[in-house]
Amino acid sequence: MDSTIALFLVQDGLINGAIYALLAVCFVLLFAVTRIIFIPQGDFVAFAGLTLAALEMGVAPGSALLLVCLGVACALFDLAGLRNWPPAGWLLRRLGAYLALPLVLWLGVRDLAPMDLPVWADICLTLVIVVPMGPFTYRLAFEPMRNASILALLITSVGVHLVMMGLGLLFFGAEGYRSTPIWGGTILLGPMMIQGQSALLMVCTLVILGLLWCFFTRTLAGKALQAAAVSARGAELVGISVETAGRRAFVLAGLIAAIAGILIAPITTLYYDSGFLIGLKGFVAAIVAGFASFPGAVFSAIVLGIIEAFAAFWASAFKEVIVFGLVLPILLWRSLTNPHDEEH
Amino acid sequence: MTVLLSVEDAAVSYGAVEAVRGVALQVASGSVATIIGANGAGKTSLLSALGGLLPMRGRVIYDGHDITRLGTADRVAAGLALVTESRDLFGTMTVEDNLRLGAYTRTRAEAAQGIEEVFGRFPKLKERRTQLAGTLSGGERQMLATGRALMSRPSVLMLDEPSLGLAPLIVRDIFHIITELRNDGIGVLLVEQNARAALQTADHAYVMELGRFVMQGAAAEMMHDQRLVETYLGISGAGN
Ligand SMILES: Nc1ncnc2c1ncn2[C@@H]1O[C@H](COP(=O)(O)OP(=O)(O)OP(=O)(O)O)[C@@H](O)[C@H]1O
Ligand SMILES: [Mg+2]
Numbered sequence: 001m002d003s004t005i006a007l008f009l010v011q012d013g014l015i016n017g018a019i020y021a022l023l024a025v026c027f028v029l030l031f032a033v034t035r036i037i038f039i040p041q042g043d044f045v046a047f048a049g050l051t052l053a054a055l056e057m058g059v060a061p062g063s064a065l066l067l068v069c070l071g072v073a074c075a076l077f078d079l080a081g082l083r084n085w086p087p088a089g090w091l092l093r094r095l096g097a098y099l100a101l102p103l104v105l106w107l108g109v110r111d112l113a114p115m116d117l118p119v120w121a122d123i124c125l126t127l128v129i130v131v132p133m134g135p136f137t138y139r140l141a142f143e144p145m146r147n148a149s150i151l152a153l154l155i156t157s158v159g160v161h162l163v164m165m166g167l168g169l170l171f172f173g174a175e176g177y178r179s180t181p182i183w184g185g186t187i188l189l190g191p192m193m194i195q196g197q198s199a200l201l202m203v204c205t206l207v208i209l210g211l212l213w214c215f216f217t218r219t220l221a222g223k224a225l226q227a228a229a230v231s232a233r234g235a236e237l238v239g240i241s242v243e244t245a246g247r248r249a250f251v252l253a254g255l256i257a258a259i260a261g262i263l264i265a266p267i268t269t270l271y272y273d274s275g276f277l278i279g280l281k282g283f284v285a286a287i288v289a290g291f292a293s294f295p296g297a298v299f300s301a302i303v304l305g306i307i308e309a310f311a312a313f314w315a316s317a318f319k320e321v322i323v324f325g326l327v328l329p330i331l332l333w334r335s336l337t338n339p340h341d342e343e344h
Numbered sequence: 345m346t347v348l349l350s351v352e353d354a355a356v357s358y359g360a361v362e363a364v365r366g367v368a369l370q371v372a373s374g375s376v377a378t379i380i381g382a383n384g385a386g387k388t389s390l391l392s393a394l395g396g397l398l399p400m401r402g403r404v405i406y407d408g409h410d411i412t413r414l415g416t417a418d419r420v421a422a423g424l425a426l427v428t429e430s431r432d433l434f435g436t437m438t439v440e441d442n443l444r445l446g447a448y449t450r451t452r453a454e455a456a457q458g459i460e461e462v463f464g465r466f467p468k469l470k471e472r473r474t475q476l477a478g479t480l481s482g483g484e485r486q487m488l489a490t491g492r493a494l495m496s497r498p499s500v501l502m503l504d505e506p507s508l509g510l511a512p513l514i515v516r517d518i519f520h521i522i523t524e525l526r527n528d529g530i531g532v533l534l535v536e537q538n539a540r541a542a543l544q545t546a547d548h549a550y551v552m553e554l555g556r557f558v559m560q561g562a563a564a565e566m567m568h569d570q571r572l573v574e575t576y577l578g579i580s581g582a583g584n
Contacts, residue, residue, distance in 0.1 A: 220444070220445075226437070227445050230437065231435070233428070234432035236415065237426060237432055237493070238445050238448050238449075238492060239421045240417060241416075241417035241418070246442040250574050
């Protein structure tokens with residue numbers, strides 16, 4: 001292996017690592033705030049990529065209809081859970097979010113999609129379609145399970161993932177798509193040639209991680225989420241409802257996953273089930289970081305991406321085996337040095 | 345003085361165990377009501393239920409509204425704050441962040457004003473403003489928990505054993521602050537092991553045994569009740 005190949009592999013690894021880092025941050029965030037290990041995280045990445053690809057082709061994406069279905073289910077859940085007549089403002093807000101928003105999007109997107117919109121409009125549409133899926137999923141699958149154990153939540157989470165795969169196949173079909181690069185140019189960095197899209201991906205990842213850091217350390221809303229993660233009871237006692245915190249965490253996770261999907265859609269061909277493997281690697285990075293630290297999760301994700309790139313070069317057939325195989329000794333080492341980890 | 349918090353027929357159970365049964369109480373603005381009772385009498389269970397942390401039967405009326413079905417966060421937003429026995433601070437965050445989050449339901453200006461007031465009441469917290477809450481001493485934690493609850497500008501403040509594990513001098517400070525709060529018009533519901541200090545501070549007192557109120561009346565009169573003195577002010581009260 002010469003240095004050019006090594007540099008190329010590092011670059012490849014950084015690209016994958018950046019995506020894994022975004023997902024790992026979502027895993028850590030959702031687990032900290034809601035105790036949910038959210039396996040379907042990766043599915044949202046694929047859904048966002050496929051939504052963008054469909055919009056580019058001038059087709060109304062299936063995800064818009066999927067969002068309508070999820071919204072209707074959420075509204076039914078809300079109405080079924082009512083014990084007495086709620087305040088009108090509450091009812092309007094809920095029905096607006098669960099019924100009006102998805103319906104308007106679905107009807108709007110059927111007219112907008114064939115109109116050859118500029119790429120930023122496609123991206124915005126993708127975001128408003130995919131991001132609400134996060135909080136909607138939370139409302140449907142997890143809000144009814146308040147006080148459930150971590151294991152019960154995990155089992156539900158796996159169930160939600162399986163449902164998402166089914167819905168993905170139903171609404172997107174089995175074909176794979178790749179969107180056109182948002183930035184098609186290339187950058188020459190010494191001996192390295194970097195694809196514009198790859199550079200964009202890495203810059204965006206850095207910006208998102210930076211913004212997240214500011215959000216959690218500088219803003220009251222961010223600190224409130226952090227507080228809900230540190231002590232759910234404490235958060236309630238200062239007026240932060242744990243349900244609201246959970247919903248916000250899911251909005252954030254949906255947003256990050258959707259952006260990740262938009263960024264990698266031009267780099268890899270995405271299928272309805274591609275999200276799983278991508279998500280799994282973010283998940284592994286989160287585990288290696290003990291599901292506790294954002295910087296740790298980002299670091300592990302990037303190392304994981306680089307290992308994966310080299311593994312693919314040396315023994316491409318065993319790429320996944322090597323990546324997941326390497327995790328076992330790390331976990332063993334962690335559980336030996338830090339025996340109380342499981343409790344947190 | 346108007347009645348701010350009124351509880352009717354409250355009951356709390358853990359599975360088959362009934363920890364609180366048929367309890368009724370009232371807290372008026374600018375007054376201190378105290379609940380005293382032996383370990384395991386059900387005081388913490390009652391207070392947690394009033395704070396919305398535990399499910400309960402019965403009715404809780406706050407400021408004329410039935411809040412029995414409201415969650416904890418909504419009760420706090422309405423002005424009913426609770427300092428729990430376990431304090432539930434944000435251990436990995438600074439004293440200042442804990443306080444700032446205490447005013448989560450209030451405006452930025454109210455929060456800024458609240459922090460100055462809390463630092464005025466607890467100068468010790470001002471010195472420790474950048475320290476992590478998890479590294480505070482027991483007394484400082486208690487101050488921070490009370491300060492954080494005050495940040496939400498409650499009209500009724502419920503305190504679960506504010507003197508727990510504190511040195512006598514700090515206990516005196518805490519009760520002094522409770523008196524100040526009452527003079528500021530806040531209704532205080534105080535659960536205390538330290539019955540003597542509680543009765544000296546309170547206007548009205550309830551005595552709890554095995555989940556029920558067995559006695560109630562003006563605190564000053566309770567101090568002279570023979571049975572009460574023997575049970576609660578005997579050896580444990582003599583030290584203070
Ligand atoms: N989570 C729980 N599950 C089952 N029983 C409980 C639980 N919490 C409290 N109890 C029981 O309910 C009863 C009342 O407990 P509680 O903590 O309310 O008492 P307390 O008056 O606050 O006591 P202390 O003065 O020691 O704080 C006790 O018998 C206790 O064992
Ligand atoms: Mg107690």
